[in-house]
Amino acid sequence: MEKLYHEALLDLYRHPLNKTRLDNFNAMQTEHNPLCGETVEIFIQSSPGGQVADIGWQGDGCALSQAGASVATEQCKQKSAGEIKNLSTDTILNLLGLANLNPSRQRCVGLALAAIKNALAT
Amino acid sequence: MLDASVKKYFPIFEHHPNLVYLDNAATTQTPHSVLEAMSEYYTTYRANTERGLYALSEQATTAYTAARQKIAAFLNAAPEEVIFTPGATYGLNLLARSLAVTADHNIVLTRLEHHANLIPWQQLSNRTGCELRFIELNKDGQLDMATAADKIDEQTRLVSCTAVSNAIGTIAPLDEIIALAKSNGAQVIVDASQLIAHSPIDVRTLDYDWLVFSGHKMYGPTGIGILYGKKQLLEQTEPFLFGGEMIEDVNYLTASWAELPHKFEAGTQNIAGAIGLGAAVDFIQKIGLSAIHEHEQSLLRYTIEQLPEYAALIGPPSGAPRGAIVSFLLQGVHPHDTAEILNRFNIAVRAGHHCAKPLMKYLDIPGTARASFGVYNRPEDVDRLIEGLGNVKRILG
Ligand SMILES: Cc1ncc(COP(=O)(O)O)c(C=O)c1O
Numbered sequence: 001m002e003k004l005y006h007e008a009l010l011d012l013y014r015h016p017l018n019k020t021r022l023d024n025f026n027a028m029q030t031e032h033n034p035l036c037g038e039t040v041e042i043f044i045q046s047s048p049g050g051q052v053a054d055i056g057w058q059g060d061g062c063a064l065s066q067a068g069a070s071v072a073t074e075q076c077k078q079k080s081a082g083e084i085k086n087l088s089t090d091t092i093l094n095l096l097g098l099a100n101l102n103p104s105r106q107r108c109v110g111l112a113l114a115a116i117k118n119a120l121a122t
Numbered sequence: 123m124l125d126a127s128v129k130k131y132f133p134i135f136e137h138h139p140n141l142v143y144l145d146n147a148a149t150t151q152t153p154h155s156v157l158e159a160m161s162e163y164y165t166t167y168r169a170n171t172e173r174g175l176y177a178l179s180e181q182a183t184t185a186y187t188a189a190r191q192k193i194a195a196f197l198n199a200a201p202e203e204v205i206f207t208p209g210a211t212y213g214l215n216l217l218a219r220s221l222a223v224t225a226d227h228n229i230v231l232t233r234l235e236h237h238a239n240l241i242p243w244q245q246l247s248n249r250t251g252c253e254l255r256f257i258e259l260n261k262d263g264q265l266d267m268a269t270a271a272d273k274i275d276e277q278t279r280l281v282s283c284t285a286v287s288n289a290i291g292t293i294a295p296l297d298e299i300i301a302l303a304k305s306n307g308a309q310v311i312v313d314a315s316q317l318i319a320h321s322p323i324d325v326r327t328l329d330y331d332w333l334v335f336s337g338h339k340m341y342g343p344t345g346i347g348i349l350y351g352k353k354q355l356l357e358q359t360e361p362f363l364f365g366g367e368m369i370e371d372v373n374y375l376t377a378s379w380a381e382l383p384h385k386f387e388a389g390t391q392n393i394a395g396a397i398g399l400g401a402a403v404d405f406i407q408k409i410g411l412s413a414i415h416e417h418e419q420s421l422l423r424y425t426i427e428q429l430p431e432y433a434a435l436i437g438p439p440s441g442a443p444r445g446a447i448v449s450f451l452l453q454g455v456h457p458h459d460t461a462e463i464l465n466r467f468n469i470a471v472r473a474g475h476h477c478a479k480p481l482m483k484y485l486d487i488p489g490t491a492r493a494s495f496g497v498y499n500r501p502e503d504v505d506r507l508i509e510g511l512g513n514v515k516r517i518l519g
Contacts, residue, residue, distance in 0.1 A: 005463070005517050013518075037475035037482060037489050038458075060488050062458035063518065108458065 005063065009096055013063040017070035020056040029119035033111050035104055038065050042073075042115040052076045052084070055116070062108055064098070069112035071095050081120040089113060124409065124417040129498045131155070131405070142469040142503045147288050147316060147447055147476075147494035149338045156342060159401035160394045171393055172367055172384075186393055189400030190383070196403045197333070198324040199350050202382040206396050209347035210315045211238040213334030214282070216349060216386070217311055218242035219362035225251035227279035230308070232257040232265055232294065233484050234287040237477045239313045243282065252279070257299075259484070263292050263437040270302055278308040286316035286445030289476040289490065290437030293445055300328055309355065315339055319496070320418060320446050322411045331355055337395065341497075342402035346395030349386070356382050363388040409497055418446040418495040421504060425493060428508045432515055436490045449476075449490040452511065455518045457491040463517055464491075464510045471507070 022043040029042045040059035047053040055073045059065070071092050076084050089110030093099055098109065129135050131153040134143070143151060163185060169178035171186045187201075194201040207213045219242075223229065229243050233256050247254050255278075258269040274281060281303040283294050296312060303310045311332040314323060319340035325333060333350040337343060351359070361368060361379060365388040370378045379385040406414065425448050426440045436449040452460055461473035474489045475482045482489055493507055 004466075005459075010518070035474065037479055060456070062456040062462070064458075064462075065456075105462065 004098065004101070006097065009063060009067045009098075012067040012070045016066050018056050018073040019058065019066075019069070021058050022054055022056040025054075025056075027119040029115045031111050031115035031118065033061075033065070033107055035107060038062070038108065038111060040065065040069055040112050040115050042112065042119050044076075044116070044119050050080050051078050052080075053078075057112055057115075059112075061111070064101075064105055065108040065111055067096055068092055068109035072110075072113040072116060076116055084116060084120060087113060123420055123501075124413060124497060126500060128409065129500075132498055133157070135498065138468070140468045142467075142506045144493040144495065144499065144503065144507060145470045145472050146319075146496035146499075147339070147492065148472055149344070150319060150341045150496050151498065152343065153341055153402075153405050155405050156398045156401045160343060160398040163394050163397050170390055182393060185397050185400075186391070189396045192400045192403045193348060196323075196407070197348075197350055198326050200353060203325075203350055203353050203356060205349040205351065205356075205383045205386040206391055207334070207347045207349050208345050208392065209336040209338070210313060210334045211336075213347060213349035214238050214311070214313065215242045216362060217282075217332060217334075218246045220359050221280065221309070223250050223252045223279050226277060228253040228255050228273075228275070228277050230255045230257060230270075230273050230278050230281045230303075232283050233259050233481055234265070234284055234289070234292055234294070235282075235478065235481075236284060236288055236313065236315070237479070239282055239284060239311075240480070257283075259292070262439055262442060263287075263290050263485075264442070265292070265294055265299075267295065267298055270299060274302050274306050274308060276306050278303065278306050280311060281308050282311035282313070284313040284316065286320070286447070287437065287478070287481075288316045288447065289478040289481055289492070290449045290485075291444035291447035292437055293443050296328055300330070304329070316445050316447070319406060319414070320411075321415050325350055325352075337399040337402060340399075340402055341405055342399040343395045346392045346399050348399075353382065356386070361385050361388065365389045367391075414497055417497065418499075421495050421499055421501065422446060422448060424501055425504045425507070428504060430508070430511060430515070432519065433511060436485070436487065446495040447492060448494070449492045451487060451490055452514060453519070455514060457489045459518055460491040460511070460514050463514045464507070467506070467510045467513065469507055469510045 025043040025045045027044040038061035043056045045054040057069045132151045134151045167181040169182045171183040190201050194204045255273040258266045260266045309331040314335040318335040336347040368388040370380045432453045433450045438444045457473035472492045
């Protein structure tokens with residue numbers, strides 16, 4: 001049981017990465033998780049070449065969603081929309097060591113990545 | 123306190139002897155007697171009702187009718203006032219589709235409502251232009267009746283209100299609300315989803331107009347529920363679902379409606395579900411609703427007394443009346459994580475917005491963790507819950 005809430009995950013929960021509202025951004029997206037009412041907002045500043053130059057997020061949620069948002073935003077830095085399209089919730093789950101998470105909680109972990117993809121698609 | 127042997131009526135606990143089931147507000151477990159009643163229908167007299175002229179169909183019709191009579195007696199209603207529906211959500215949508223409302227009217231709800239008693243009215247408002255108003259809560263999570271007196275006026279057509287909040291356990295003062303509505307000529311809809319298995323209801327003493335609930339929150343099967351309507355109101359109301367079994371006469375261009383209750387029961391009904399719900403009423407009456415109420419209230423008091431200091435009780439304060447629901451938040455812990463960790467100790471609670479998202483925003487909280495009680499719960503379940511909260515705190519605090 002302690003495995004799900006392992007130290008690295010708890011550390012990201014207590015000290016999330018990139019959890020900030022960017023002053024300058026050219027894409028923004030809000031995503032909801034209807035199951036538990038979580039909301040995550042993503043802010044992206046792209047470089048002229050189309051890479052993610054800066055990324056930040058806001059939102060309150062469970063430990064899994066907070067860790068998921070930290071890892072997803074880290075993974076997307078300096079990547080193009082095309083490269084980000086290839087990232088999946090599984091990528092984030094594997095990075096967090098949560099490969100066997102039950103499907104309803106996978107949505108918590110993947111919420112930020114979904115927001116990033118939608119932000120770049122619009 | 124009910125006897126510990128009550129648990130033996132529920133096969134789920136044979137399959138999960140270690141389960142602490144505290145999500146009764148979402149759905150209750152099913153006793154053997156309900157399963158047997160449904161199984162008997164399916165295995166020994168399955169047939170469609172009100173159609174066949176052969177013995178099995180007669181038997182099915184008799185059982186279906188008997189179930190309706192049991193439920194009517196349980197509510198102190200007449201059988202023709204009891205309409206079978208798929209559940210509370212359906213009943214509320216039926217009313218929002220069928221009751222005559224115009225742009226001049228307003229509909230008064232409360233800040234507590236489940237999405238099922240909110241969205242159908244939003245849609246009705248979109249269709250007709252009628253105004254939606256909300257009775258506010260005071261800081262103790264109780265309905266602020268001064269605002270009720272403000273909002274309910276002569277243009278109010280309907281007041282639709284939950285009897286007990288599924289999210290925070292608040293009990294609505296239905297007597298005052300009904301009196302206020304009636305004095306303004308409005309009809310009242312009571313969402314009894316969280317009351318029906320916990321306190322006796324008599325539709326005549328409080329002069330209810332409409333009442334809805336779901337069978338699966340009262341030890342019955344899923345997919346069956348009840349809409350109670352006062353006879354005279356049901357007679358005035360047009361059905362919104364049309365088809366077989368709800369007609370009196372049909373020709374190619376017109377049709378007329380059957381008598382109550384059939385007018386509102388188009389198509390083949392959930393016959394096994396209705397029979398199961400009848401058996402659930404028998405089960406509740408065998409245990410006794412007053413005894414159930416006592417039992418759950420004492421578990422509730424025990425839980426609130428035991429809640430650790432890092433848990434904040436949401437809704438009515440300790441000692442105030444509440445339904446069989448304890449909603450709480452652990453300091454610095456998202457309710458989702460609370461539920462996840464409790465799950466690992468075989469404790470089932472609900473976490474999140476409880477289908478009352480606007481209420482969570484109104485209270486400015488991300489959601490809550492919620493323990494809700496039923497007949498089979500024991501003080502040991504509460505002990506396990508409290509111990510589980512200690513583990514949550516240890517892991518995440
Ligand atoms: C107060 C309240 N109203 C309505 C409903 C909807 O019931 P159902 O989903 O069975 O239609 C619920 C169930 O969660 C409820 O708690």
